Structures are given as structure tokens and as C-alpha cells.
Amino acid sequence: DIVMTQSPDSLAVSLGERATINCKSSQSVLYSSNNKNYLAWYQQKPGQPPKLLIYWASTRESGVPDRFSGSGSGTDFTLTISSLQAEDVAVYYCQQHYYTPPAFGQGTKVEIK
């Protein structure tokens, strides 16, 4: 099975500053036939279900603020929050949906410094 590893496990960022979360897949999730990376990012706030933020590694879901961006290809991916807001405090998960079973990273907790 594919293993997704996120780093760091947690980070504290000042309001308005940049937050960067990394995600590494044990195998490439790039599908050569359509040149798409089957990598998604989710945000989960306490007591709530996860919310899809980004799919295809870099495509923002409708309604997601543009301060959230995704990048990377193959096995290495990054979620960036360009200017952290108070409402962004949450746990963030990456997830590959190329292989079965779909696999999530362990999560990265983002807090305000």
C-alpha cells in the first residue's frame, strides 16, 4: 500500500505569515496518460468533518480562498497558506487517490504563534 508522510506534524505561524506543509508519497501518484497528480488536500477543524481544499495537487475546490495553494508532482507535494488567518487553524491532510486503497497522511496541525 502507498504510504503518505507529512511534515511537520505541527507548526505555529504568526497571523499573516506563510505556512507550508509537505507531503511525500511512497510511490508516484502522477498518471502519465492525463499528466495529473492524484493528490488532494483537506482541512479539518475541531468537531467538523474534513473539507476538500485542493485536488489534482494544485486545483482549488470551488469557494476555497486563493491564499491556499498546492504544488508538486510525482511523489513530493506542498500545501501553502500564503497569509495565515485565524480561521485557518486546523489539521491538514494530504491524500492520494491514484491507488486503492486511498491513503491519507498523518495530518499536520496548524496553530497561531
Added chain:
Amino acid sequence: EVQLVESGGDLVQPGGSLRLSCAASGFTFSSYWMHWVRQAPGKGLVWVSRIDTDGSSTHYADSVKGRFTISRDNAKNTVYLQMNSLRAEDTAVYYCARGGITFDYWGQGTLVTVSS
């Protein structure tokens, strides 16, 4: 508006059974794969099972294979998870999720507690 509403979670003894339901609305249910994903208290997300549009194909995580069964009723816009031989490690919030490109909509979850 897409809505997914889970139900059926409860406290059950080890070895017991439970059936979860997820009622869908706001989209053409029969056109989408559906998934169950669980989250143990204070832990991360773990995919459990998925079913294709007409129920002809199902997949399971190794940890639940042979004990859990996913099914769907497209006439009722509902997906189910039959859970048998429950173990303490099955304790979690169980979410159903719509399988668009990936898990694009999630329910609020239902809590399953396995304890004596």
C-alpha cells in the same frame, strides 16, 4: 445542496454488530461512488471501504475485510456499512464521503464505540 447524513452509530460490545446508514441528497446519487472513512478519537483519517455506482464493485481496507460489508440502495439514495465482529480498535467516527474526483463531500459522521 449536497447533503450526506450518517446514522446508526452506537455503543456496542466487542464481537457485536452494527449497521451504519448514510442518506444522500442534492445530487444524482446513482452516478457516484461512495466511501466510508473513519477517524479514531484524536487520530487521523483512515479509508474503510468504497462501492461503485451500481454496487457491483466493492473494496475494503485490510483491517475490515471479511468483517464489514458496504452496500447501497440507489432507490433510497442511501449507502450502508454492515459491521460485524466489532473490535475495540473499530471505535471511531465513521464518515461517508462522495467519490467525485476524490472525497468531495463528507457527512458529519456517526460515532461507533466498541467497549464492554
